[in-house]
Amino acid sequence: xxxxxxxxxxxxxxxxxxxxxxxxxxxxxxxxxxxxxxxxxxxxxxxxxxxxxxxxxxxxxxxxxxxxxxxxxxxxxxxxxxxxxxxxxxxxxxxxxxxxxxxxxxxxxxxxxxxxxxxxxxxxxxxxxxxxxxxxxxxxxxxxxxxxxxxxxxxxxxxxxxxxxxxxxxxxxxxxxxxxxx
Amino acid sequence: xxxxxxxxxxxxxxxxxxxxxxxxxxxxxxxxxxxxxxxxxxxxxxxxxxxxxxxxxxxxxxxxxxxxxxxxxxxxxxxxxxxxxxxxxxxxxxxxxxxxxxxxxxxxxxxxxxxxxxxxxxxxxxxxxxxxxxxxxxxxxxxxxxxxxxxxxxxxxxxxxxxxxxxxxxxxxxxxxxxxxx
DNA sequence: GTCTATATTAAGATAGAC
DNA sequence: GTCTATCTTAATATAGAC
Numbered sequence: 001x002x003x004x005x006x007x008x009x010x011x012x013x014x015x016x017x018x019x020x021x022x023x024x025x026x027x028x029x030x031x032x033x034x035x036x037x038x039x040x041x042x043x044x045x046x047x048x049x050x051x052x053x054x055x056x057x058x059x060x061x062x063x064x065x066x067x068x069x070x071x072x073x074x075x076x077x078x079x080x081x082x083x084x085x086x087x088x089x090x091x092x093x094x095x096x097x098x099x100x101x102x103x104x105x106x107x108x109x110x111x112x113x114x115x116x117x118x119x120x121x122x123x124x125x126x127x128x129x130x131x132x133x134x135x136x137x138x139x140x141x142x143x144x145x146x147x148x149x150x151x152x153x154x155x156x157x158x159x160x161x162x163x164x165x166x167x168x169x170x171x172x173x174x175x176x177x178x179x180x181x182x
Numbered sequence: 183x184x185x186x187x188x189x190x191x192x193x194x195x196x197x198x199x200x201x202x203x204x205x206x207x208x209x210x211x212x213x214x215x216x217x218x219x220x221x222x223x224x225x226x227x228x229x230x231x232x233x234x235x236x237x238x239x240x241x242x243x244x245x246x247x248x249x250x251x252x253x254x255x256x257x258x259x260x261x262x263x264x265x266x267x268x269x270x271x272x273x274x275x276x277x278x279x280x281x282x283x284x285x286x287x288x289x290x291x292x293x294x295x296x297x298x299x300x301x302x303x304x305x306x307x308x309x310x311x312x313x314x315x316x317x318x319x320x321x322x323x324x325x326x327x328x329x330x331x332x333x334x335x336x337x338x339x340x341x342x343x344x345x346x347x348x349x350x351x352x353x354x355x356x357x358x359x360x361x362x363x364x
Numbered sequence: 365g366t367c368t369a370t371a372t373t374a375a376g377a378t379a380g381a382c
Numbered sequence: 383g384t385c386t387a388t389c390t391t392a393a394t395a396t397a398g399a400c
Binding site: 183215216218219222223 | 385387
Binding site: 023024025035036039045046 | 392393394395396397398
């Protein structure tokens, strides 16, 4: 099987156990591949697996989140489409964000630049929608950051309270919060 | 030295490397204690070290955060005092939150109940301040959650963008945001 | 592309001397 | 309370057959 096959499985493992906790043994078991086979697909080991998953998420971000933000309709509609995408990505708040996991594990330095770039892209895309809706540039930038902050925070608290309704409530109200005047 | 001596060092290590990344070798090096000495102080190994640090943070939370929230003055003043405490705890946004680290590592299940209880206590204390300021119970509860969400999210994004000013901006505006009418 | 087998290193943990 | 030395297990990684 081509290595793309294993991306969903790898994503699941890294989200469940974190970077350090997702051992090759667990990965071998979950993918039904021997360790040697894993190194055939990913010569760089676990780091290359994470890179591959991050590349996949970047693609997904462009084709879903950014696509929603640049779609037809007014700002509110587009932000709502983004939130529908997020609900899928994070499985209704039951799955954590890989970015946060990578930032809080021992491999922070390895993936930091890529995560930073992804955060920037995402924030800029939200800010652009708000600027298009007549909000001034500085405020739009802050609200773009706030959107990501609310999403990341809601995911943490949903995990912490073991209650995905926290995430649900946040993404329900987020689009209108972002569009509110001044 | 009594084991309390090593708590700040352990907290620093767990925040820097995460639960899985903070190995006994690193801990041994940082504390200047041999591994056998570490097991003398913490017979339960790394889990007991984390428990000890969590107990310390719980104490700190009661004596600083909760104390600020239950101090003299109006709601706005008390929430500002809380934010001053948070600025200290998270070193201006440069340090991540241990709760998030534990929730996103492989030891999630071990510490989940304690982290959950700490989140609940914190949220309840914020909600009580807002109820005292005339905000209705359900809204106060949501705003208490939102406060923790904003703080956790701001810490993640500060790490991600490598820019603590994100956290600074959030805790600056948080008290007034929480107190705003309806 | 996958396997078995194995090498190498590091992690968690303990025994027993001082 | 701390040490040296050691043990056991597990983690990353590779060699070489099929």
